[in-house]
Amino acid sequence: MPQKSKPTIFHIPVCPFSQRLEILLALKGKREAYDFEVIDITVPRPDWLLAKTGGATALPVMETEDGTVLRESLVLLQYLEDRLPERPVAQPDPLRRAIESLLVATTERDFVATGYQFVMNQDPARREEFRERLWKHYAAIDAFLMRYAPNRTFLFEDFGWAEVVFTPMFMRFWFLDYYEDFELPGDRFARVRAWRDACLAHPAAQQVTREQIVKCYYDYAKGAGNGGLLPGRSRSSFALEPHWSKRPMPPKDKYGRSATDAELGL
Numbered sequence: 618m619p620q621k622s623k624p625t626i627f628h629i630p631v632c633p634f635s636q637r638l639e640i641l642l643a644l645k646g647k648r649e650a651y652d653f654e655v656i657d658i659t660v661p662r663p664d665w666l667l668a669k670t671g672g673a674t675a676l677p678v679m680e681t682e683d684g685t686v687l688r689e690s691l692v693l694l695q696y697l698e699d700r701l702p703e704r705p706v707a708q709p710d711p712l713r714r715a716i717e718s719l720l721v722a723t724t725e726r727d728f729v730a731t732g733y734q735f736v737m738n739q740d741p742a743r744r745e746e747f748r749e750r751l752w753k754h755y756a757a758i759d760a761f762l763m764r765y766a767p768n769r770t771f772l773f774e775d776f777g778w779a780e781v782v783f784t785p786m787f788m789r790f791w792f793l794d795y796y797e798d799f800e801l802p803g804d805r806f807a808r809v810r811a812w813r814d815a816c817l818a819h820p821a822a823q824q825v826t827r828e829q830i831v832k833c834y835y836d837y838a839k840g841a842g843n844g845g846l847l848p849g850r851s852r853s854s855f856a857l858e859p860h861w862s863k864r865p866m867p868p869k870d871k872y873g874r875s876a877t878d879a880e881l882g883l
């Protein structure tokens with residue numbers, strides 16, 4: 618296969634799974650060593666991309682220098698960590714590495730799934746159920762941090778592997794603050810809140826903003842994920858144009874009337 622000068626990462630700028638790779642590369646000082654190519658998921662994936670992935674549509678996707686195509690953000694993170702060992706982000710000590718893997722293995726999947734189901738929920742009668750479910754996931758992370766890192770802010774000394782995995786999700790869940798008035802109340806979540814706040818503030822993780830998330834995920838909040846089109850609309854809030862910064866803030870009341878393309882600045 619022909620050698621390319623740089624590996625390519627096909628991504629969606631607002632996608633949390635893609636942001637994981639950007640954060641890891643930023644921590645390693647290697648962002649410039651990778652070509653990032655933006656894919657518009659509001660239109661069908663181009664044939665050349667589907668040919669590369671064997672038909673898989675989810676991003677991020679990486680094409681290495683020798684033309685090998687890889688995907689799944691956690692797999693790609695580990696590949697980058699192994700390929701770029703000069704500045705390790707994962708813990709080098711096996712026991713510490715196991716602890717960060719344990720946090721991801723036991724909490725990440727359901728935490729992400731619940732947050733996305735909550736934002737996409739269209740039944741006001743189920744709001745409290747989703748709120749309780751998400752609190753339960755935050756409580757599990759809180760308990761984990763209290764057990765393995767009671768006196769630190771991050772899981773270990775610095776922003777590391779677990780923080781790379783979770784920070785993009787904490788950022789996406791700004792859509793729950795906005796559309797569901799979701800918060801972490803009182804003392805019950807003090808440990809995980811301190812972790813989340815430090816993650817959100819870290820300089821290596823500033824690829825997206827709250828305003829961008831709230832605007833781009835309006836259609837998720839109305840039940841249409843992954844660039845899908847809602848009834849009566851001709852453009853998705855995930856569209857790349859008009860740029861999100863040129864659009865107004867969407868209505869907060871996701872259970873009320875649906876905003877039109879024009880009202881969303883699309």
Ligand SMILES: N[C@@H](CCC(=O)N[C@@H](CS)C(=O)NCC(=O)O)C(=O)O
Pocket residue numbers: 629631632633634658674675676677688689690691843
């Ligand atoms: N498990 C995958 C999830 C990736 C994913 O769901 N990406 C979304 C964007 S945030 C996507 O590409 N959706 C479009 C599709 O699946 O066709 C990973 O960790 O990389």
